[in-house]
Amino acid sequence: MIKNNNPIKQFLKIIIKICFIVLFQFSTTSESSLPKPPPIPVLPIPKSRQISWNIAEMAIFLHFGMNTFTGKEWGKGDVDPLIFNPTLLNATQWVTVAKDFGFKRVLLTAKHHDGFCLWPSKYTDYSVKSSSWRNGYGDVVGELADAARKSGLELGLYLSPWDRHEHCYGETLEYNEYYMGQMTELLTRYGEVTYVFLDGAKGEGEKDMEYFFDDWFSLIHQLQPGASIFTDAGPDTRWVGNENGVAGTTCWSLFNGSAVTIGGDNDRIYTSEGDAFGQDWMPAVCDVSIRTGWFWHESEKPKSAMTLLDLYYKSVGRNCPLLLNVPPNSSGLISDEDIQVLEEFSKLRNSIFSHNFAESALVSASSTRGDSSDSQFAPMNVIEEGLYTYWTPDQEQQSDWTLYLEFQQAITFNVLGLQEPIQMGQRISEFHLDMLDENGKWQHVVSGTTIGYRRLLLFPTVKSHLLRLVIDKSRACPLISHIGIYMDSYSVTQHVSDTHNKSKFIDNFVFRRTAYNQSRSASI
Numbered sequence: 001m002i003k004n005n006n007p008i009k010q011f012l013k014i015i016i017k018i019c020f021i022v023l024f025q026f027s028t029t030s031e032s033s034l035p036k037p038p039p040i041p042v043l044p045i046p047k048s049r050q051i052s053w054n055i056a057e058m059a060i061f062l063h064f065g066m067n068t069f070t071g072k073e074w075g076k077g078d079v080d081p082l083i084f085n086p087t088l089l090n091a092t093q094w095v096t097v098a099k100d101f102g103f104k105r106v107l108l109t110a111k112h113h114d115g116f117c118l119w120p121s122k123y124t125d126y127s128v129k130s131s132s133w134r135n136g137y138g139d140v141v142g143e144l145a146d147a148a149r150k151s152g153l154e155l156g157l158y159l160s161p162w163d164r165h166e167h168c169y170g171e172t173l174e175y176n177e178y179y180m181g182q183m184t185e186l187l188t189r190y191g192e193v194t195y196v197f198l199d200g201a202k203g204e205g206e207k208d209m210e211y212f213f214d215d216w217f218s219l220i221h222q223l224q225p226g227a228s229i230f231t232d233a234g235p236d237t238r239w240v241g242n243e244n245g246v247a248g249t250t251c252w253s254l255f256n257g258s259a260v261t262i263g264g265d266n267d268r269i270y271t272s273e274g275d276a277f278g279q280d281w282m283p284a285v286c287d288v289s290i291r292t293g294w295f296w297h298e299s300e301k302p303k304s305a306m307t308l309l310d311l312y313y314k315s316v317g318r319n320c321p322l323l324l325n326v327p328p329n330s331s332g333l334i335s336d337e338d339i340q341v342l343e344e345f346s347k348l349r350n351s352i353f354s355h356n357f358a359e360s361a362l363v364s365a366s367s368t369r370g371d372s373s374d375s376q377f378a379p380m381n382v383i384e385e386g387l388y389t390y391w392t393p394d395q396e397q398q399s400d401w402t403l404y405l406e407f408q409q410a411i412t413f414n415v416l417g418l419q420e421p422i423q424m425g426q427r428i429s430e431f432h433l434d435m436l437d438e439n440g441k442w443q444h445v446v447s448g449t450t451i452g453y454r455r456l457l458l459f460p461t462v463k464s465h466l467l468r469l470v471i472d473k474s475r476a477c478p479l480i481s482h483i484g485i486y487m488d489s490y491s492v493t494q495h496v497s498d499t500h501n502k503s504k505f506i507d508n509f510v511f512r513r514t515a516y517n518q519s520r521s522a523s524i
């Protein structure tokens with residue numbers, strides 16, 4: 001054999017070897033440092049306009065119109081428009097109240113069942129243009145739209161399908177044309193509208209009158225692609241099924257729109273709990289009035305701030321936006337007593353939720369998706385606010401997905417807040433929180449079913465330095481975008497027994513009057 005002693009060849013060989021080593025090294029290191037993509041979303045997932053409605057969390061519903069002046073809840077459409085005269089009307093005041101106390105949207109009854117229009121519609125004279133207010137030159141919708149835009153609040157409008165004044169009501173084709181003409185005015189004259197609210201109410205004896213819902217929905221989405229439409233059956237948000245502002249303790253944004261009818265006698269449990277097997281993304285909305293009625297009546301008083309806090313836990317805390325009705329009075333202003341309650345409600349929420357104990361915790365997990373050097377799905381993400389940073393386990397882990405929160409010093413708390421990144425689909429259907437007690441034993445604190453956009457659970461006060469959140473059941477690998485650990489010193493929990501005679505805590509509570517009154521004189 002001839003030995004290859006050619007130095008040039010030797011040199012080239014070494015160079016090639018080095019190149020291979022470098023290439024190999026480079027390719028392996030780059031492979032392992034490339035981040036793992038997010039897991040596959042679980043259908044159905046929300047449209048962007050639906051995500052914004054969840055993020056807004058709370059909106060003010062403004063029932064205002066002829067009924068404000070007559071003391072009625074449902075006008076017949078026969079009242080002289082001259083009596084509509086809200087002499088001090090100031091939409092900036094409505095919007096300022098909403099904004100100052102934590103509401104992101106305002107929703108106005110542009111037309112209620114009596115057919116009176118709060119804007120000068122060209123298709124009827126039964127509107128502000130025939131009223132004494134501003135000599136017929138006023139436009140409530142226009143003033144609210146301007147005020148909302150200036151303060152950065154989103155605008156929603158309610159246009160009642162039932163119209164007890166309009167003479168063509170009852171003639172299906174003619175009335176649907178009239179309704180769509182008015183809807184077009186509302187959605188083309190006033191800038192961006194992000195919410196359109198309808199119901200299926202019809203007059204007695206008008207059973208033959210048909211509403212062309214599909215045509216209306218197509219028109220609304222064509223004119224305002226960012227607008228979510230509310231009815232009992234979507235398409236974008238569904239009615240929770242009661243006017244008490246309370247959602248089911250299990251509450252899926254998943255739903256079968258085809259299982260309910262608009263204005264029909266729907267299954268109230270189905271609408272308040274949703275459907276783990278639902279084919280449509282259609283979150284529930286909780287609507288409730290701050291007063292007894294929807295319109296302002298001199299004799300009625302607002303609910304207390306503590307009642308509103310309770311409703312907050314039972315709506316926003318159960319994965320549903322809260323649509324709170326605050327009706328302007330006959331002067332055209334939100335009454336002082338309502339403003340006071342809203343201010344207290346806002347202070348209560350701030351005092352409870354502005355301090356998240358979890359922010360001082362060391363967070364770890366049973367497993368984490370991707371490389372440990374890759375922080376994209378890291379457990380610590382759960383203390384960051386917002387939907388777009390989250391923890392998720394390794395896909396190999398199939399059960400007992402767990403997050404641990406360790407504190408340097410024991411913390412005292414009674415509220416757990418959780419969020420799922422809903423843009424990836426709603427997944428979790430069972431979870432529980434445990435804490436390590438003084439004897440080093442795990443104790444059960446609270447359990448729940450669904451989470452969704454936000455879940456808040458209130459329980460008797462506990463103290464610990466180590467907590468674990470266990471996800472027991474999920475439609476696919478669970479994702480957690482936020483954990484909040486709070487102290488609510490105003491509410492107390494009830495200890496109740498369920499039907500299996502097994503004692504458990506529910507997130508229901510009565511008011512601890514003394515604590516509330518003390519805090520009121522101290523901080524509110």
Ligand SMILES: *[C@@H]1O[C@H](CO)[C@@H](O)[C@H](O)[C@H]1NC(C)=O
Binds near residue numbers: 090092093096
């Ligand atoms: C309307 O309300 C706003 C906010 O409360 C206030 O600043 C403004 O002065 C009011 N305008 C009138 C004309 O009263």
Ligand SMILES: *[C@@H]1O[C@H](CO)[C@@H](O)[C@H](O)[C@H]1NC(C)=O
Binds near residue numbers: 255259
């Ligand atoms: C909703 O639809 C899914 C899929 O068709 C079905 O499995 C589920 O039973 C439906 N729910 C109801 C209440 O009809």
Ligand SMILES: *[C@@H]1O[C@H](CO)[C@@H](O)[C@H](O)[C@H]1NC(C)=O
Binds near residue numbers: 331332334336
């Ligand atoms: C409406 O509320 C305002 C306070 O914002 C108040 O000054 C006015 O008197 C109220 N009007 C009526 C009719 O109660």
